[in-house]
Amino acid sequence: MNPFLRLLLFAFALSQSLQGVEPLISSVLPRGGMRDSVQEVVIRGQRLDETAEFFFYSEGIEVSKIVEEKSTALKASFSISDKASFGQHKLRIRTNEGLSNLYTFWVGPFPNVQEKEPNSGFDDAQGIPINSTVNGVILNEDVDYFEINATKGQRISVEIEAIRLSGPLFDPYVALLDDKRFELATSDDSELLLQDSTLSVIAPSDGVYRIEVRDSSYKGASSYQYRLHVGNFPRPLVVFPAGGEAGKTQEFTFLGDAKGDFKAKITLPATTIDNELAYYHLENNLSSPSPNRIRVSSFPSVRETEPNQSRKVATITELSLPLAFDGIIQEDGDIDYFRFHAKKGQRYYIRAMARAVASPLDPVLNLYDGEGKSLVGNDDSSNGPDSLLTYTFPKDGEYLLRITDHLSKGSPRHVYRIESHRLVPEVSASIPMFRNRDTQTRQMLPIARGNSVATALTISRKSFRGDLEFIAQNLPTGVTMEAPV
Secondary structure: OOHHHHHHHHHHHHHHHHOOOOOEEEEEEOOEEEOOEEEEEEEEEEOOOOEEEEEEOOOOEEEEEEEEEOOOEEEEEEEEOOOOOOEEEEEEEEEOOEEOOOEEEEEEOOOEEEOOOOOOOHHHOEEOOOOEEEEEEOOOOOOEEEEEEEOOOOEEEEEEEOHHHOOOOOOEEEEEEEOOOOEEEEEOOEOOOEOOOEEEEEOOOOEEEEEEEEEOOOOOOOOOEEEEEEEOOOOOOEEEOOEEEOOOEEEEEEEOOOOOOEEEEEEOOOOOOOOEEEEOOEEOOEEOOOOEEEEEEOOOEEEOOOOOOOHHHOEEEEEEOOOEEEEEOOOOOOEEEEEEEEOOOOEEEEEEEOHHHOOOOOEEEEEEEOOOOEEEEEOOEOOEOOEEEEEEOOOOEEEEEEEEEOOOOOOOOOEEEEEEEEOOOEEEEEOOOOOOOOOOOOOOOOOOOOOOOOOOOEEEEEOOOOOOOOOOOOOOOOOOOOOOO
C-alpha cells in the first residue's frame, strides 16, 4: 500500500478515537462584549478542565484570567482592547488532549445589558439606556420588549445580531413602536444584513419608545441568542459608488440614514484580503455596530454619466478592461449603458454586483458589440440574484454593457457596481465535509508534538492542466509536510 495512503487511513482511524477526548464548546455567554472593556464570560461544553490556552484568530482579545474551571463549564475574563475590531472574533480552546471546535465572540461599541424576564408584554417592557447592547434569548413563541426614552428629532437606530451568531436558523424581526403601540418602523430581512434586521427613524416627539424583538415565525429555544444594539448611531444602508481603486482617495455618498444622506472622503487601502473595506462611519463618537462594505479593485472605476439610457448616449470610456463601472438605477424603467474597449482573445468574468453591495437592485446584465449586436446576457448567477457573464472577446474594439432591474424597479438606493476580472489559472483546495452541514469536524489539523496527522483534500482547478505540487509556507519550527504530486 502507498505509504501516504496508509498514513491517511491511520489518521482517520485515529481521529475517530480522539473525538471523545477533545474539548467541546457548546456555548459562550454573553455572546459578546464592548470594545475597551473586560467581559466576564461563561463557556459551557465538555472536557473543558485543564484548559491550557485560548486561541483567537484576530487581534484585540486576550484572556486575562480563568476564574473557575470544571469539565462542563469554565468562567474567564476577556480583555477587549480599544483596537479590537467590531464584529465577529473566532476562538478555540486548547487542552492537553487537543483543540476544541471553533466558536465566535462578538465585539460592539456599547456596554452590555442582560435581558430580564418578564418582558414579553408591551406594558412589561424592560427599560434600557440608550446606546447599549442587550444580550437576550428568544424562547418558543416569545416576544421581548425594551423601553427607551427619546426626545423629538433624536435618531433611534436598532440593529440585531441573531443568525450571524452562527447558532440555530434564528430569523429575527424587530419593530419600533410609540407609547400608543403605533409602529414607526419594522424590519425583518435587510439588504445590508440579510436575515438580520436593522432600522433607523427620527423620533417624532418627546416620550417613551419600545423595541419589539422576536423570531419572524415565532420560533425559539434556549439557543436562540441575540445581541440587540439600540442607540443614536448612524445607520446608512448603501454606499455610492460601491467601490473604488486601491490606494486612491475619493468621495462616497452614504444613503438611507434616518437623518439623510451624507458624504465622506475615504482613502482606500492599497491591499485588502477580500477586495473589501469594512467602513464604520463615526458621528459624535458613535459608530454603527456593523460596517458598510466598499469594494476595492486594482483597476480603474468608471462612473455613469446621465443620460445613458441607450447605446447612442452610453457612458463612454477610452479605457480597456479590466475596469469597474458604477451607477444607480435611479427610477422605475431606468436602463444604463457603458461603452468600453476590450482586446482580442481575452476571456473575462463580468459581474454585476448589487445584493453583494447591499443594494435592492436585482440586476440583469447584457453584453453587445459596438454596433449593438447581442453577444451574451445573464439574470441570476449560481450565487444568487447578482449577474455574471463569462466571455472571450473575439476582436479588438468597442463593446457595450447594459444593466437594468429584473422587474424594472429603481430608486436612489438601487446602486450597482460591475467588475471585470480576467480569467487566469485558479486552484482551490478544501477538506471534504464529514457530514452534511457539518462545517467543523475534521476541518482542522491539530498536530500533537512529535506526532503526525494526515488529511484528504478536494482540489479544483480552472484554465490550466498539468501536475500540482503542494507547498506549505510559514509552518512552525519542527513541522514539515509531505504531499504527493
